[in-house]
Amino acid sequence: MIEPVTWTVVALATLLFLVAVVYAWRDRLLDDRLLALLALIEVGLLAQLVIGLFGLGDIDDSTEQATFAAYLVSLPVIPLGTGLLALKEKTRWAMGSLAVGAFAVAVMTARCLQIWTTYA
Template sequence: MLFPLTVVVLATAVVLLASSGVYAARARLLDDRLLLVAAIVELGVLVQAVVAIAHLGSVPGDGAETATFAAYAITLPFLPPAGVYLTLKEKTRWSMGVVAVAAFAVAVMTARLQQIWNLHG
């Protein structure tokens, strides 16, 4: 895994989490700025998934860790678009909470990917 890429994905996911939390608190809906941050998160996650899948054979640890690593790498790219899609469909104050939860999940799963990668490194 590329540590700088992990840091960028984590940072942008935290920015998306905080921004969507502020939007939810102020009862604001998704706008272009937040959509741009979500797109940056998605781009970073896609690059991370490609790198992770390319290096799947060299994941340290037992088979369970490799399976977890692969599952996280494959699942991560679906989270930001799913959160944004649900937010666009549901036009309520709480729809921004969906984006916040998706951003939190991206941050946690990205940190776990890096943790698995560094397990025996």
Template sequence: MDGPLPLALIAASLLFAVVVLVYVALARTPDWGLLGLAGVIEAGVLVLLVIAAFQVGDADLSGPSAITLFGYLVAALAVLPIGFLWSLTERSRGATAVLAVVGLTEAFLVVRALQVWAS
């Protein structure tokens, strides 16, 4: 699970949060561009999950550590769609700001998964 993918996901998630904050400042609602960026992040997290599933047997992860790792990765897969559903159904400035929190949460979840992997 080492390599450039987790770092790229962290950077993309933080970029997503910044772009969403610009949307909030301009009082814009989410559009296809944000959805596309979120889709790229989701695809990257899915690839990371598959890589971790194949490499967990070779790593020195015990049962609870492996469960924690996959918990973080599955949460990272779930948080963006949930945030987008909330944002698209409410269509307010505050609901758009939720996506900034989602972007920061996504970055945090990937960082925690890396920390569990490294321990």
């Protein structure tokens, strides 16, 4: 994994979380800025997926290897799913789900880096 890309994804996901919470509080809907932020996060996650899967053999522990692979494969689905839900749902709960998805991306990406630096 590329550590600067990982920390950039964590920072962008944290920013998305905070903005989505503010949007939910103000009862605002998804706009182009949030979609652009989602796209940046998605590009970073796809880059990490490709790089991480190529380096999967460097992780010695098979349990952590399976966890790492599962996180890498499932991470790009989260922004897509929450983004589509936020586009279709026209209530403040759309921003709530976007905030939860962004928090999950930040935590799971940080965990991937923790596994990578410990075992690879």
